[in-house]
Amino acid sequence: MALKRKRTLYDKLWDVHEVEQLEDGTSIIYIDRHLVHEVTSPQAFEGLRLTGRRVRRPDCTLATVDHNTPTATRKSFRSLSAYIKDPEALAQCQALEQNVADFGLPYFGVTDRRQGHQYTSGIVHVIGPEQGFTLPGTTIVCGDSHTTTHGAFGSLAFGIGTSAVEHVLATQCLALTKSRNMRVTIDGALPAGVAPKDVVLHIIGVLGAGGATGCVVEFAGPAVRAMSMEARMSVCNMSVEAGARAGLVAPDEVTVAYLRGRPLAPRGGEWDRAVKYWQTLRSDEGARFDVEVTIHAEDIGPTVTWGTSPQDVVSILGSTPDPAQCADIDKRRYIERALAYMGLAPNMPMQDIPIDKVFIGSCTNGRIEDLREAARVVRAAGPDARVRDGVHAMVVPGSGLVKARAEAEGLDAVFTRAGFDWREPGCSLCCGLADTLGPGERCASTSNRNFEGRQGPRSRTHLLSPAMAAAAALRGKLTDVREFLSRAVDVEPGPALELVPGVDIADETIPDVPSMRPHPIVQHEKSGRGAMVTGAAVVAFERVKGIAAPLHLPNVDTDVIFPAQFCKTLKRTGLADYLFFSVRNDIRSGTKTDFVLNRPPYTDAKILVCDMPNFGCGSSREHAAWAMKDFGIVCVIAPSFGEIFQNNCMQNGMLPIVLPDGDCQVLAQDAEAGLELEVDLEAQEIRRGTGGPAISFIIDPLRRHRLLNGLDDITLTLEREDAIAKYEEHRRESWPWLDKLGRGDFGSWPGSTKRQTTNIEW
Numbered sequence: 194m195a196l197k198r199k200r201t202l203y204d205k206l207w208d209v210h211e212v213e214q215l216e217d218g219t220s221i222i223y224i225d226r227h228l229v230h231e232v233t234s235p236q237a238f239e240g241l242r243l244t245g246r247r248v249r250r251p252d253c254t255l256a257t258v259d260h261n262t263p264t265a266t267r268k269s270f271r272s273l274s275a276y277i278k279d280p281e282a283l284a285q286c287q288a289l290e291q292n293v294a295d296f297g298l299p300y301f302g303v304t305d306r307r308q309g310h311q312y313t314s315g316i317v318h319v320i321g322p323e324q325g326f327t328l329p330g331t332t333i334v335c336g337d338s339h340t341t342t343h344g345a346f347g348s349l350a351f352g353i354g355t356s357a358v359e360h361v362l363a364t365q366c367l368a369l370t371k372s373r374n375m376r377v378t379i380d381g382a383l384p385a386g387v388a389p390k391d392v393v394l395h396i397i398g399v400l401g402a403g404g405a406t407g408c409v410v411e412f413a414g415p416a417v418r419a420m421s422m423e424a425r426m427s428v429c430n431m432s433v434e435a436g437a438r439a440g441l442v443a444p445d446e447v448t449v450a451y452l453r454g455r456p457l458a459p460r461g462g463e464w465d466r467a468v469k470y471w472q473t474l475r476s477d478e479g480a481r482f483d484v485e486v487t488i489h490a491e492d493i494g495p496t497v498t499w500g501t502s503p504q505d506v507v508s509i510l511g512s513t514p515d516p517a518q519c520a521d522i523d524k525r526r527y528i529e530r531a532l533a534y535m536g537l538a539p540n541m542p543m544q545d546i547p548i549d550k551v552f553i554g555s556c557t558n559g560r561i562e563d564l565r566e567a568a569r570v571v572r573a574a575g576p577d578a579r580v581r582d583g584v585h586a587m588v589v590p591g592s593g594l595v596k597a598r599a600e601a602e603g604l605d606a607v608f609t610r611a612g613f614d615w616r617e618p619g620c621s622l623c624c625g626l627a628d629t630l631g632p633g634e635r636c637a638s639t640s641n642r643n644f645e646g647r648q649g650p651r652s653r654t655h656l657l658s659p660a661m662a663a664a665a666a667l668r669g670k671l672t673d674v675r676e677f678l679s680r681a682v683d684v685e686p687g688p689a690l691e692l693v694p695g696v697d698i699a700d701e702t703i704p705d706v707p708s709m710r711p712h713p714i715v716q717h718e719k720s721g722r723g724a725m726v727t728g729a730a731v732v733a734f735e736r737v738k739g740i741a742a743p744l745h746l747p748n749v750d751t752d753v754i755f756p757a758q759f760c761k762t763l764k765r766t767g768l769a770d771y772l773f774f775s776v777r778n779d780i781r782s783g784t785k786t787d788f789v790l791n792r793p794p795y796t797d798a799k800i801l802v803c804d805m806p807n808f809g810c811g812s813s814r815e816h817a818a819w820a821m822k823d824f825g826i827v828c829v830i831a832p833s834f835g836e837i838f839q840n841n842c843m844q845n846g847m848l849p850i851v852l853p854d855g856d857c858q859v860l861a862q863d864a865e866a867g868l869e870l871e872v873d874l875e876a877q878e879i880r881r882g883t884g885g886p887a888i889s890f891i892i893d894p895l896r897r898h899r900l901l902n903g904l905d906d907i908t909l910t911l912e913r914e915d916a917i918a919k920y921e922e923h924r925r926e927s928w929p930w931l932d933k934l935g936r937g938d939f940g941s942w943p944g945s946t947k948r949q950t951t952n953i954e955w
């Protein structure tokens with residue numbers, strides 16, 4: 194008798210969402226839940242309008258404004274246009290309001306008054322779970338990389354680019370290739386004073402920023418089981434920072450208790466049926482994982498980042514790394530660059546690092562438990578504890594509900610009494626849109642990314658937990674929170690903070706970050722640039738011949754490729770000048786730097802060769818791909834890619850090629866010498882200007898076919914209408930609670946003001 198295949202949780206989620214298997218191993222996957230926000234959706238709605246398409250499932254879609262909404266008081270809020278001062282931010286929020294009205298979508302606006310609270314808009318990854326829109330066993334997407342958050346419920350949740358947003362709006366499906374299974378087991382119990390944030394920072398430190406690329410990671414083990422839902426969300430949230438497609442925690446009684454009574458959670462008989470189904474959602478005993486990692490909870494302590502990637506973690510009791518101790522030259526260069534950017538010296542004790550700002554908030558740590566933890570530290574420091582002079586410490590709740598709840602518990606009073614700035618909900622300082630750091634400013638931040646320029650041009654970020662952030666605010670420097678929690682602490686301003694000699698963090702001395710180009714350049718005649726392809730239309734890719742620009746850095750993130758301040762556009766074109774903006778421009782002098790794309794012949798580059806891994810990691814912003822294409826780059830070659838970026842390229846008729854390190858190095862050397870490359874997709878090979886042997890590459894056949902023929906994914910998926918309709922019928926019978934926004938009745942959409950009286954247990 195054939196044994197039943199043992200499946201992981203991910204296998205199960207995948208299997209039940211397969212609408213159709215295509216010949217080449219790709220599958221059409223049904224999407225149960227689609228979250229939409231103002232920054233990554235305007236171009237998608239524009240696409241729908243241009244093609245005359247409608248939104249297939251408004252009842253499975255939920256929109257909110259979060260990235261661009263100011264966090265200044267809303268006490269006298271009159272209108273969006275009076276409240277949002279930045280015209281581009283306003284235009285994006287208004288565009289979303291227009292789009293939800295035109296397409297009839299459920300929407301949480303700044304002025305919503307449901308739940309008996311004044312404002313329920315908030316960070317998309319906070320409101321989804323708190324409303325019960327996020328449910329176990331579902332597929333959830335959003336034009337946002339931190340959609341991984343929702344995996345905490347045992348849902349398959351992942352970020353997508355704007356083209357994919359359009360695809361989901363139009364078809365409620367995506368064409369996907371299955372990822373690999375990884376399990377991270379956390380043994381034992383967490384020591385006192387160690388937060389979920391420390392856990393996930395530690396994990397990213399172990400795996401590396403690209404360590405989970407191509408994988409869906411299930412978090413398991415006693416330490417995970419002991420976590421609350423909010424803790425699990427913080428962990429899954431940052432799984433994308435290790436490159437994971439998604440993070441997962443199998444649902445259990447903690448999950449069920451959290452969801453009971455949420456406005457959009459199933460009710461009555463459907464609730465019982467749903468709970469029964471959710472109980473089946475776990476990896477089978479003995480199921481095979483492609484990668485297994487075990488971490489011991491006792492090894493984790495309060496953790497902070499020192500550098501410019503979330504993998505750059507160190508214990509708060511540790512010091513910055515010393516590049517001189519590094520045998521590997523690439524690693525040494527990386528550390529030097531990151532320390533220079535951060536304005537830090539080698540071997541500097543982390544607890545000596547003074548900070549200018551503190552940010553408590555974001556989709557990682559802007560929930561009620563996070564605020565409680567931060568407030569606990571402030572309380573423990575005594576009634577006279579104050580935010581250190583000269584430090585601006587912001588507390589930004591993740592949603593209107595979190596804010597209301599915190600106020601009901603008196604947390605706002607704890608914060609404001611101690612001199613913290615209590616704000617309105619939104620993404621705020623996490624991404625440098627609604628709130629920003631000044632150049633050179635250093636922030637102790639509970640957010641998820643410490644990339645160069647993440648919190649504003651030339652900003653410096655240290656990631657840490659909410660409790661650690663509160664401690665840093667009181668001390669004015671990075672601090673081991675356990676000191677606050679174990680005994681009464683003197684937080685009177687102590688002697689002036691001393692910096693390690695040679696470290697100067699004043700604005701004028703922001704170091705120039707070394708160029709990403711390591712070797713001397715060979716000057717060449719300008720070569721002709723091919724026709725630039727722009728716009729949303731799908732363009733066929735057959736071959737490209739031209740100059741290739743070399744890059745020699747690992748983990749080049751999409752914040753560096755395309756800084757957030759330019760994500761406020763409503764368009765996909767005209768973005769070439771913003772490509773690598775902060776490394777191409779010296780913000781002090783306004784002049785161009787010597788960055789490779791500023792120098793002939795690379796100003797005409799059509800190909801980019803990065804010889805280090807994880808190119809395009811981080812944010813889902815498709816602007817990074819659009820800007821490259823606008824610049825004229827249609828092919829990127831690297832040892833590995835951030836998955837969302839890789840997909841975004843292909844959606845825009847660009848070709849990302851994965852090659853072994855050695856091949857990338859050979860091609861990067863050709864590029865250094867200014868030699869042309871010819872990339873031939875039909876033949877799957879790269880011909881070299883040196884006349885040296887061509888290098889062949891592999892690409893998945895469906896992608897190749899679509900690129901060669903300039904086929905539009907949405908049209909192709911829509912051709913599967915019968916299969917999709919059949920799946921929807923099956924879904925209605927099997928999981929009826931997923932239709933009609935889980936039947937949680939907020940009244941008719943959009944713009945409903947009907948009140949809901951559901952009681953949520955916090």
Ligand SMILES: CC(C)[C@@](O)(CC(=O)O)C(=O)O
Nearest residue numbers: 232337338339624812813814
């Ligand atoms: C839209 C953008 C600012 C984003 O939210 C997108 C993302 O993470 O995918 C980010 O945090 O970089």
Ligand code: SF4
Nearest residue numbers: 339555556620623624
């Ligand atoms: S990562 Fe930051 S900007 Fe992106 S959704 Fe979360 S809070 Fe908002």
